[in-house]
Amino acid sequence: MPDNQNNKREANNQIESMGEGLLTLGQTIRSFIEFIGESTAASWECLCHPKKIRKRDLLISLNSCGADGFPITLLICLAMGVILGYQGALQMHKFGADRFLPMVVGCTIVRELGPMMVAIVATGRCGSAFAAEIATMKLSEELDALKTMGIRPVRYIFVPKLFAMLLMLPLLTVAGDMVGMFGGYMIGNLECGLTADVYLRLTREGVRIGYFFEGIIKSFVYAVLITQVGCWCGMQTGKDAIAVGRSTTSAVVFGILAVIISDSVMAKIIADLSQL
Amino acid sequence: MKTNTVQPPEVSPIVVKDLTVGYGERIILQNLNFEIKKGQIVTLLGGSGCGKSTLLKHIIGLYPPMQGEILIQGRSIVTANETEKREIMSCFGVAYQGGALFRALSVAENIALPMEEMGHFTKDEIKERVEQKLALMHLEGFGNFMPSDLSGGMIKRVAFARALALDPALLFFDEPSAGLDPLTSDMLDDVILEIREKTGATIVMVTHELPSIFKVSDRVLMLSRDEKSIVDDGSPQWLRDHSEIPFVRAFLSRNKNN
């Protein structure tokens, strides 16, 4: 009999903790949605009154998201182009389809991998930095201080970062695309003997300008997602230093997740639209 | 024509009714009732971790209370919407326990921020006022320093100067003199008294510095962690000599045998 009761109690506990888990999940999702609303409103307000954006914060963010990230982003894109070119050349050479290498490399990079790689690097660099900065501000009561000065933290912190990312991520993507295709050319030249003229011509024939804009549009979406996830994770932090580390980690994990999921959604939408 | 000589009773700047505060499910302080009159300097006193900072943060509307009502100059900060809250907060000056200076901004920019955001000052006026506040805190020449280049005591003084930036009607200080040398701490007390004299500001502060309490406070609210409430209320001298609670007398005379 007591055994039976124990079992019952255990079952009840499990149900309870499941319910609690669901509740927390619900609250988290709710607070994220609230944050999206609030940040969108603040961004819109600042777009209508650009004077409300603090110039220096914007410059600092532009520098840290853009200029500082340039070398590493380009390096990764170059390596990606080389890898792609090499694997492509290996397979295509078997069928004597070397001529298609520029198109395959170009399309993959410009439409998918370029924007995505740039976004993933940006998540690691900027998303985590946003989270860490905001989390420390929360710990040191700076967010409270902003509120009592009548400044909504979202406007003061989020908006300059968002605008910086919206400007820099597409730029980085353009540069990453170029460098990635150059990586492909290096392989095309070395392995398949394609000259620069030929490679360029074949790329132009194979890669439509629309593909390029497809990637740029994606990078705008990624910029919004990375900033939102990063800042939100920072705001959700707890009261100690470990919590700051945790919120940085979740900024990166959820940032990359958001980038990849949104990419698949956008790929489908774009494919549907181009059929019209 | 007869003039009406009956003055309307002045609204107390801070009225707290049946307030219960806490985090999540955990109650820190409960059933608080008190009223702070205009121009009063009130000290929240109590052992470490009893909820002084928590109470202060709830009064200034940073967290919603679990229960109860807080009226700031007659207006509820609990039920206020975003715009109303901003309006109510515009008469606040707050110095946080850790300073809470913005690390990306210099000392002068930190002090100027509330004026830029809330006030209607020209650039020159802001500059002049910043200089004036720096001088008040004996921080001349440090305007261009970044917070990371300051000592702990200096950070406190900058935070204090920033709280005074708008000459607010309500001032909240969380341990303003912790970590200051006795002379600087005394200087801070003089500044507090001077502000009250000049602007008639109402001041709520948290401090453990006994000399400072006896010098500036009109009234002490004694909080207790065990009772989760206010256990005594009165002038510091009176509480030290006549409080019915031994713990309060001991606290204020720094003598556990009292």
Ligand SMILES: Nc1ncnc2c1ncn2[C@@H]1O[C@H](COP(=O)(O)OP(=O)(O)OP(=O)(O)O)[C@@H](O)[C@H]1O
């Ligand atoms: N943000 C928070 N979330 C959860 N609990 C908190 C939070 N801030 C404080 N607490 C808890 O509330 C209690 C009161 O904290 P509070 O900071 O108000 O104390 P205090 O009286 O100001 O102490 P001290 O004199 O050391 O500054 C503490 O036990 C603390 O653990």
Ligand SMILES: [Mg+2]
């Ligand atoms: Mg405290």
